[in-house]
Amino acid sequence: MLFHVRMDVNIPATLPAADAEAVKAREKAYSQQLQDSGKWRHIWRIAGQYANVSVFDVDSVEELHTLLTGLPLFPYMQIQVTPLLRHPSSIRGNDQ
Numbered sequence: 335m336l337f338h339v340r341m342d343v344n345i346p347a348t349l350p351a352a353d354a355e356a357v358k359a360r361e362k363a364y365s366q367q368l369q370d371s372g373k374w375r376h377i378w379r380i381a382g383q384y385a386n387v388s389v390f391d392v393d394s395v396e397e398l399h400t401l402l403t404g405l406p407l408f409p410y411m412q413i414q415v416t417p418l419l420r421h422p423s424s425i426r427g428n429d430q
């Protein structure tokens with residue numbers, strides 16, 4: 335199951351810089367591990383914003399929920415999820 339996920343990050347200015355750097359480092363490692371596994375298929379920075387658009391490939395909505403709520407930056411994010419399915423006009427065989 336494919337999901338388009340938009341993540342907007344807002345780390346409060348009151349969080350000490352060292353703590354912010356530590357949570358970002360944990361986030362990067364978590365994200366790269368999920369990308370390696372194939373669960374986090376794409377990630378793109380939205381130009382000019384501390385936000386990304388991503389595509390997740392998971393077995394269930396429950397799995398997506400578990401992965402997203404496990405993000406180290408989850409407490410500082412707004413997340414929008416959109417389910418995706420193959421477009422009937424797509425010429426790409428691997429769009430599923």
Ligand SMILES: O=C(O)C[C@H]1C=CC(=O)O1
Nearest residue numbers: 343361362365384385386
């Ligand atoms: O930078 C972001 O967009 C937030 C988050 C998502 C992956 C990651 O490493 O950080």
